[in-house]
Amino acid sequence: MPTTRRDFVKNVSVASAGLLMTTPSNLFAALPAKSKVRLGIIGTGFRGEGHLALALRRADVEIAAICDVDDRMLARAKNIIDKSGKPMPKVFTGSNYAYRDLLATKDLDGVIIATPWEWHAPMILEALSAGIKYVATEVILGITLQDHWDVVKAAEANKAHVMMLENVCYRRDVLAVLNMVRQGMFGEILHLQGGYQHDLRGVKFNGGASPDNGTVPGAEFGDKAFSEAHWRTNHSLHRNGDLYPTHGVGPVAMMVDINRGNRFMSLSSFSTKTRGLHNYIVKEGGESHPNAKVRFKLGDIVTTQIHCTNGETILLQHDTNNPRPYSLGFRVQGTNGLWMDVANSIYVEGVSKDDEWDSADQWLKKYDHPLWQRWSKETEGAGHGGMDFFVLHGFVEAIKRGTNTPMNVYDAATWSAITPLSEASIEAGFQTVEFPDFTSGQWMYRKNDFALGDEF
Amino acid sequence: MPTTRRDFVKNVSVASAGLLMTTPSNLFAALPAKSKVRLGIIGTGFRGEGHLALALRRADVEIAAICDVDDRMLARAKNIIDKSGKPMPKVFTGSNYAYRDLLATKDLDGVIIATPWEWHAPMILEALSAGIKYVATEVILGITLQDHWDVVKAAEANKAHVMMLENVCYRRDVLAVLNMVRQGMFGEILHLQGGYQHDLRGVKFNGGASPDNGTVPGAEFGDKAFSEAHWRTNHSLHRNGDLYPTHGVGPVAMMVDINRGNRFMSLSSFSTKTRGLHNYIVKEGGESHPNAKVRFKLGDIVTTQIHCTNGETILLQHDTNNPRPYSLGFRVQGTNGLWMDVANSIYVEGVSKDDEWDSADQWLKKYDHPLWQRWSKETEGAGHGGMDFFVLHGFVEAIKRGTNTPMNVYDAATWSAITPLSEASIEAGFQTVEFPDFTSGQWMYRKNDFALGDEF
Numbered sequence: 001m002p003t004t005r006r007d008f009v010k011n012v013s014v015a016s017a018g019l020l021m022t023t024p025s026n027l028f029a030a031l032p033a034k035s036k037v038r039l040g041i042i043g044t045g046f047r048g049e050g051h052l053a054l055a056l057r058r059a060d061v062e063i064a065a066i067c068d069v070d071d072r073m074l075a076r077a078k079n080i081i082d083k084s085g086k087p088m089p090k091v092f093t094g095s096n097y098a099y100r101d102l103l104a105t106k107d108l109d110g111v112i113i114a115t116p117w118e119w120h121a122p123m124i125l126e127a128l129s130a131g132i133k134y135v136a137t138e139v140i141l142g143i144t145l146q147d148h149w150d151v152v153k154a155a156e157a158n159k160a161h162v163m164m165l166e167n168v169c170y171r172r173d174v175l176a177v178l179n180m181v182r183q184g185m186f187g188e189i190l191h192l193q194g195g196y197q198h199d200l201r202g203v204k205f206n207g208g209a210s211p212d213n214g215t216v217p218g219a220e221f222g223d224k225a226f227s228e229a230h231w232r233t234n235h236s237l238h239r240n241g242d243l244y245p246t247h248g249v250g251p252v253a254m255m256v257d258i259n260r261g262n263r264f265m266s267l268s269s270f271s272t273k274t275r276g277l278h279n280y281i282v283k284e285g286g287e288s289h290p291n292a293k294v295r296f297k298l299g300d301i302v303t304t305q306i307h308c309t310n311g312e313t314i315l316l317q318h319d320t321n322n323p324r325p326y327s328l329g330f331r332v333q334g335t336n337g338l339w340m341d342v343a344n345s346i347y348v349e350g351v352s353k354d355d356e357w358d359s360a361d362q363w364l365k366k367y368d369h370p371l372w373q374r375w376s377k378e379t380e381g382a383g384h385g386g387m388d389f390f391v392l393h394g395f396v397e398a399i400k401r402g403t404n405t406p407m408n409v410y411d412a413a414t415w416s417a418i419t420p421l422s423e424a425s426i427e428a429g430f431q432t433v434e435f436p437d438f439t440s441g442q443w444m445y446r447k448n449d450f451a452l453g454d455e456f
Numbered sequence: 457m458p459t460t461r462r463d464f465v466k467n468v469s470v471a472s473a474g475l476l477m478t479t480p481s482n483l484f485a486a487l488p489a490k491s492k493v494r495l496g497i498i499g500t501g502f503r504g505e506g507h508l509a510l511a512l513r514r515a516d517v518e519i520a521a522i523c524d525v526d527d528r529m530l531a532r533a534k535n536i537i538d539k540s541g542k543p544m545p546k547v548f549t550g551s552n553y554a555y556r557d558l559l560a561t562k563d564l565d566g567v568i569i570a571t572p573w574e575w576h577a578p579m580i581l582e583a584l585s586a587g588i589k590y591v592a593t594e595v596i597l598g599i600t601l602q603d604h605w606d607v608v609k610a611a612e613a614n615k616a617h618v619m620m621l622e623n624v625c626y627r628r629d630v631l632a633v634l635n636m637v638r639q640g641m642f643g644e645i646l647h648l649q650g651g652y653q654h655d656l657r658g659v660k661f662n663g664g665a666s667p668d669n670g671t672v673p674g675a676e677f678g679d680k681a682f683s684e685a686h687w688r689t690n691h692s693l694h695r696n697g698d699l700y701p702t703h704g705v706g707p708v709a710m711m712v713d714i715n716r717g718n719r720f721m722s723l724s725s726f727s728t729k730t731r732g733l734h735n736y737i738v739k740e741g742g743e744s745h746p747n748a749k750v751r752f753k754l755g756d757i758v759t760t761q762i763h764c765t766n767g768e769t770i771l772l773q774h775d776t777n778n779p780r781p782y783s784l785g786f787r788v789q790g791t792n793g794l795w796m797d798v799a800n801s802i803y804v805e806g807v808s809k810d811d812e813w814d815s816a817d818q819w820l821k822k823y824d825h826p827l828w829q830r831w832s833k834e835t836e837g838a839g840h841g842g843m844d845f846f847v848l849h850g851f852v853e854a855i856k857r858g859t860n861t862p863m864n865v866y867d868a869a870t871w872s873a874i875t876p877l878s879e880a881s882i883e884a885g886f887q888t889v890e891f892p893d894f895t896s897g898q899w900m901y902r903k904n905d906f907a908l909g910d911e912f
Contacts (some may be wrong), residue, residue: 010832187735190728190758199811264885268724272646275791279643290532301647301789303771305759307886311729315759315771322646322791323805325813333757335731335778343799349779355655357781430722430763432886 031402048114110134164412170390175369187336194248195317221286241423271299276321370454466718487858504570566590631825645793650704651773675741697879725754732777
């Protein structure tokens with residue numbers, strides 16, 4: 001889309017001494033400010049209903065429309081709305097494409113997409129085509145690399161904002177460490193680690209839903225299974241890569257200014273053999289269960305390395321098929337010290353005792369981020385330890401002000417594209433692949449404006 | 457050397473149903489048993505004198521010859537020998553090639569090499585040429601990939617044993633975890649991690665030696681510096697790779713039977729920018745110190761991935777240029793649980809509480825390895841927490857029995873070759889490179905015989 005790209009650059013850039021500058025404040029065309037925003041929610045499964053409940057708590061949000069294909073989940077959503085005392089929105093259902101009617105709802109300021117992964121990119125693209133200027137999507141952004149390019153180019157063409165609701169960027173310890181990074185406590189940053197190390201066997205398989213809408217244990221996935229096992233497991237069946245990179249990479253990407261003066265240059269992924277999902281099926285369903293014959297493609301542990309153009313390395317681990325305690329495995333290391341979340345430990349030269357870890361607690365308290373200091377009361381009851389408050393808050397506040405969302409379409413594409421790139425790397429025999437630049441060079445001019453203050 | 461190779465295979469293999477089998481017990485020609493072994497030690501620096509002191513404690517060892525080029529270190533060695541009450545061995549010195557005279561000493565059963573890295577391969581090769589059948593070398597084996605091949609082929613041609621003194625293979629927790637692996641506690645092994653995360657700034661730089669032979673702090677390396685700073689730092693100046701992989705990889709390689717039914721297939725290394733050594737020079741010597749202008753090539757953190765043919769992945773980290781607490785960063789993970797040394801934690805499904813780490817202490821005690829149970833008294837006072845006892849013990853016992861050393865020339869070459877391979881990977885833009893098979897296919901037939909019992 002060369003014409004579109006040129007138009008975009010012309011509209012958003014400032015000619016300065018012959019240099020094209022795109023600063024975050026004018027990333028896309030400014031939109032009118034609002035005191036109240038009208039939102040639509042596509043997908044009111046367990047994840048979507050969390051966003052719905054938080055949105056209903058806000059005086060500055062009107063839920064104008066919701067959409068789902070599952071009657072049970074819609075009934076739960078309506079019940080949540082009833083209890084809130086807010087007016088019942090338009091409800092769309094009846095087909096996989098009912099969301100198109102939602103997108104045609106008049107005067108929607110924004111839409112939140114919380115559907116299975118493979119629906120994110122098509123729904124975002126249609127929302128943008130429908131003229132919606134703020135689109136929030138649950139992780140991840142798309143399936144193929146082309147999906148990611150399509151969404152970026154469509155956002156630019158429509159001068160619209162696409163925000164991926166990567167909540168871990170707002171985890172309290174993560175934001176405190178970002179604060180420490182910005183104050184130079186770790187010196188110049190060298191190496192970062194993160195990941196998704198989470199035993200998902202009970203999420204990938206169940207025996208359907210019980211009458212109270214919870215899941216019952218079992219060895220089923222796909223049609224016979226409920227909730228995420230209904231669709232998510234299919235990705236483990238067909239794909240080998242880091243299927244869920246953004247919880248690990250988003251927080252650390254922000255610490256080294258990715259797409260804001262820095263960028264990912266190359267990536268390689270290595271994967272182990274595939275054992276855990278089969279073992280779990282046999283454990284839950286026995287050797288003779290039909291699913292015991294299924295051959296899954298996802299390596300049990302996928303480890304990815306990324307090199308950044310400013311000389312940092314990032315290590316990501318995806319580890320979801322076997323028993324283990326939950327850990328996102330963060331490590332943030334610079335020339336003056338490091339943080340590791342697995343041991344809740346920090347070392348800062350000249351402050352910590354020589355060669356001894358400090359408990360991170362005192363540090364995280366001291367460097368608590370202004371966002372948490374201001375909004376901790378509002379985070380109470382919000383999902384995932386309060387992090388979910390911030391993603392919705394950031395999305396809503398950006399709409400109200402007519403400004404950029406705190407995380408933008410380039411973040412979403414860059415973090416989420418790790419999945420297809422890791423698949424390509426593994427498929428080629430763990431070869432190193434080039435990382436695309438979704439900003440088309442604008443990363444050199446943009447500044448980091450994420451979580452700078454206490455507003456959103 | 458096709459002829460040599462054929463001879464070797466003919467000598468060591470057993471024709472069995474048309475299949476060439478090399479079992480560990482006849483890896484090389486059997487040698488006569490002895491009740492006392494005559495050892496030479498090349499290099500009596502701080503490392504060599506540790507081996508010397510331990511050897512002097514043994515009734516089954518006669519130190520027949522020592523060699524060094526540094527009078528101060530030789531004087532210390534002679535003092536240690538004097539105090540032991542054992543007879544003074546022949547002492548060789550006066551040139552960098554004085555070790556050739558040591559190698560010509562009559563009836564040497566074995567030689568221990570504890571010299572700067574670049575001397576290891578040439579000294580091993582000359583020891584083998586001199587007819588010595590047991591050669592122990594400190595880590596690492598050689599500098600170039602060719603060095604590693606040369607040593608392997610020379611050991612085969614001479615039917616001699618080359619053992620790298622990789623002491624971490626005997627660390628008490630490492631051996632307990634090996635014990636757990638072999639008893640299936642972690643299930644089928646999937647992923648392993650290790651490394652060398654050790655702030656070496658005070659080792660890589662000093663201001664020379666004080667009168668009592670210790671080092672004084674400073675910003676010098678090379679000619680003006682003492683001990684390891686005299687030679688080791690030069691590798692950080694000229695090379696970018698994992699310069700010291702064997703402490704991390706040796707222990708985990710043994711857990712997944714590398715060269716014993718499994719092998720490394722491919723490797724990639726990523727490195728960060730280079731900051732720490734320059735920063736240290738400025739801190740110690742000021743901005744105007746001549747060494748502040750030196751450009752070091754070693755990336756501060758080098759992270760390496762290896763894929764094994766049986767489907768495991770291994771992650772290694774080399775991190776020696778910046779402040780941080782010491783950690784070899786072990787992680788051993790299978791289908792049933794994992795151990796991580798950084799947090800001293802173990803998780804085993806069905807035993808540990810759901811989603812909660814156990815302190816490793818109870819597990820490590822329960823699975824304490826027979827070697828430590830039998831020899832813990834003898835390890836008292838031995839360097840590196842007692843590990844140093846076991847490498848010398850293993851070397852000496854193998855000579856006495858005329859059998860294989862517990863770690864062999866293929867282990868040494870495979871583990872140590874990670875350095876030149878990681879350099880090649882980084883130099884090629886973090887590309888993945890093939891891992892050579894130093895066993896030339898014999899890994900398919902060999903069995904793991906490391907630390908099977910309580911003898912050595």
